[in-house]
Amino acid sequence: MIAATTLSQSCQAVMRNKFSIPTLSLFSGAGGLDIGFLQAGFDIRACVEIQPSYCATLKENLHSLAGFGPTTQILNQDIRNFDTRPFRKMGIECVIGGPPCQTFSAAGRRAGGVIGTEDERGQLFTSYFRILQELRPKVFVFENVYGLPGANGGGPWREITSAFSKLGYTLRAEVVDAADYGVPQHRERLILVGYKTGEFEFPIPTHGPDSANQSALVSVEDAIRDLQSANEPFHDKLGGMYGHLLPLVPEGLNYSYFTAEMNHPEPVFAWRSKFHDLLYKVCRSEPCRTIKAQPGKFTGPFHWKNRHFTIAELKRLQTFPDEYELVGSYTSVLEQIGNSVPPRLAYVIASSVRDQLLVQKRRPEFSKRQPGFQSTFRQRQRLRTKEFEKRASAAIAERYGAIRVPAERPKGKPVESYFFTPANLFDRSMVSERGEAKYTVAVAERKTHISIKFKALEATQKNAFSLEIKGLKKYLPHFDTLNVEGTADKLEDIFHVWATIEGALKKRSRFFTLIDIYGHYANRGDTVKIAGEWGFAESGTILRAANWLTSSENCGDFVDLKQFASLVKVKETSIPSLIEKLRKIRFDCRSSLTHPIIGEGRLICTYPFPLLSPRALVESRVTFSQREDEFAQVQA
Known part of the structure; x- marks a missing residue:
């Protein structure tokens, strides 16, 4: 087991003067990958990083024992503008780094889908390819998220590996868990090693059940005791x-x-x-x-x-x-820590690349995996x-205690009514008199059913609506269904109706928000079902869209824009303005205009109800009018 002091000491053992392997670092971040390579004897001639805050960290560690040497250049620039000519006579033997991973990551999938190389960030690998083509190093190490090979059916991964192979590199790729290499953190990363000559095998884990000596994984307490x-x-x-x-x-x-x-x-x-x-x-x-x-x-x-x-x-x-x-x-x-490659993992990979491909030591520092080796970290998960x-x-x-006592039925009023007048979407001021109110609410319980009557006092009868929620019993043991009906006056009333529903459910459970009951759109088990139909003075396209979205069957997954346009009877070129209206009442409706990672040609609405928390970012980060023409051109 590596004690905290030993772990720190191993990170300080800089060996670059022993081997001095000329190396170029791309997408350097805060330097996590670089530190490991420096420790293994690689002489990093330059770090290319677009973020000024990360470059400030890199510059702070120039000339330090734990950081970079006096010859290292810190280049704060876009890799697409990187000029390789000053480095062509340096004899660069190794290029390291991994492009931004949002377009392939699990977080990216949850945010709205993975489009991989269709996104401009996913295309940054082409700059990596160009630099390899111009410098022709003996080896490169490409690091990224573990989900890259499977993103979009493997298409982006095949595109990337094919491009590297055409440059004459033999490729070896592996998904590894950093904990198996002495890091006190489970962190899965994809490591791709490309080399011109020789043979490369990934190192056998240094820690855990897969290690040769069965050394224990490094715990949190070991690292920070x-x-x-x-x-x-x-x-x-x-x-x-x-x-x-x-x-x-x-x-x-x-x-x-x-x-x-x-x-x-x-x-x-x-x-x-x-x-x-x-x-x-x-x-x-x-x-x-x-x-x-x-x-x-x-x-x-x-x-x-x-x-x-x-x-x-x-x-x-x-x-x-x-x-x-x-x-x-x-x-x-x-952010810098969370986006970094653990230096300890980088050191093990760097040492293996050094010993197998560049210095070719007879007895490498880290033993190679033998034929038939199978990692068990997924089974251990x-x-x-x-x-x-x-x-x-x-x-x-x-x-x-061992004996579970059934939870008591909430002691709230089985029938309650109130009036309110909203100052805005998030401020529902209760008033005592009907004449002072814009809305009236009545909530009643009957056996396992909750019934809500909601009335916009300025609305007419033709603006009637109804909603139904089923499947609550798993989370609200005394109630299984809820329905709400009444009259609505304008589009914003959708928000007020759902805020009323959330309030009624919270009073009858220990849950904090509607999403806590419904489940996160990317992971939910579809226990709770929602359906409904709205009526407003504002009819037409927005009404058809709101009615289609107010169904758990239509939310939480992607829909083709052409299909959506047909379903709600709207022109595709009008979809941006429709999405803007829906987002103004906090429907989390996403397209390439709001979330570029989604890609052109599809749309997702995460929930069949508005996001009720003022902390939830729903308002668009882009100006729709600035991109509508571009959107129309793409659709055309």
Whole structure:
């Protein structure tokens, strides 16, 4: 097992003067991949990075023991503008780096789909290809997300590997878990090694069950033990909507501890209603899950004492040297750490490339995988899931006892009514008199059914609507169905109706939001079904679109724009303005105009209801009028 001090010392063992392999770093980020190659004896002549904040970190570490040498150039520029001519006489033997991965990543899929090389970021590999073609290094190391080979049916991956092969490189690719190479973090990355001559085999894991000596994985506590205070208390001050839940989460678990699927007697989340990092608390005796670049307030990993990790601790978990300076605000430094390749993993790969392809040592520092080797880290993931279920059961038994007492029916009024007048979408001011109100609401319970009457007092009868929700019983044990009917006056009333529904459900459960009950669109198990039909004074296209979207069957997956245009009887060139109207009332309707990663020709609406939280970003980040002409040209 690698102790924290040994881990830090290994990151400081810079060996570049021993071998001095001329190397070019592309998409350098904060330098995680570079540090590992420097430690293995590669002389990085230049780092090419477009982000000024990352370049500030790279420059801060020039001339330092843990960083770059005096000859390293830090080039803050777009790789598409990179001029290779000054480097052609340097004898560059190795090129390293991986293009931005959003277009192929799991996060990208959840955000709206993966279009891979159709997106301009996915096309950055062509600049990588150009640089290899012009410098002709002996070897290159291309790093990216583990989902790249399977994205879009493997098409982008075949395009990328075919381009590299045409330059005369033999390719070896492998998805590895950084924890198997001494990193106290489970982090899966795709490593592609291309070489002109020789043979290359990936190194056998240095840690874990697949390692030659069965060395234990490096745990979180191993990595940061000397940074801990024995007198530090357990914390309970995270605050916010979910902060009070964190102290209750057992080590190694996340929000799913509070689900019916984990047999929690008082569930507050639907299964897969959130990303798996929500309220994720590390198990100190194991590696942690992947550190994220842009975490939210409730996004883990959290320390076992119920707090966020410090920067010094996160550097250890990512295996950055203690002496390596990360420049910028707390948020910027978090992003730099989360977007980096762990230097320890980079060192193992770099040493293997050095010993097998460039220096060709008889006894390489890291043993090669033998024919027939099969990694088991994916199987171990499934075993960890079973272990998490056991931990949840033990924690529930300790807190609630072995005998489950059925939850009492909520003691709220079985019939309630009120008036309100909204100042805006998020401010529902209650009023006591009908004459002061714009809306009236009546909620009634009958057995397992919730009935809501909603009336816009300025509306006419022809603007009647009705909605129905089924499948609530799994999450609201005393209620299974809900229906709401009444009259609406204008398009914005859709938002107020759904805010009323959310309020009624929250009063009758321990859930916090409507999405917590419905489930996240990218992962939900389709337990809750929604259908309805709206009527407004505003009729025509917007009414047809709203009615089509107010169905769980039509949301959460992609639809072809031509198909959508036909279904709602609208011209394709009018879709941008229609999406803009829908987003103004906070329907999370996405196309290439709002989320370029989606690509042209398709659309997705994530939920059959508006996003009710003011923190949810729904308003478009682009000006529709600036791109409508472009959109029309593409569709034509």
